[in-house]
Amino acid sequence: MANSKKQRTFISFEIDPEIREAFSQQLKSEGKTVSGVLKQFVEDYLKSAEKPQDLADVIKRLEEVEKKVGIENTRLVGESVA
Numbered sequence: 001m002a003n004s005k006k007q008r009t010f011i012s013f014e015i016d017p018e019i020r021e022a023f024s025q026q027l028k029s030e031g032k033t034v035s036g037v038l039k040q041f042v043e044d045y046l047k048s049a050e051k052p053q054d055l056a057d058v059i060k061r062l063e064e065v066e067k068k069v070g071i072e073n074t075r076l077v078g079e080s081v082a
Contacts, residue, residue, distance in 0.1 A: 011038075 015023075027037060 024034060027034060
């Protein structure tokens with residue numbers, strides 16, 4: 001049978017014991033684990049890092065729409081003056 005276990009690596013960092021305890025207690029009350037929440041945080045963070053490119057596309061499209069609206073507005077104002 002092939003080994004289906006995923007490869008893992010570990011991350012460690014320092015945190016004040018009081019904060020660690022409060023975090024652990026909050027997660028326990030929510031039925032969550034420290035590892036689970038931190039893994040989800042990392043995944044969400046990486047996904048959000050991809051969004052600025054999407055946002056740039058939205059801004060570009062918005063600028064194009066604003067330009068077209070400005071042209072149409074100029075045309076309509078010109079017609080109402082005439």
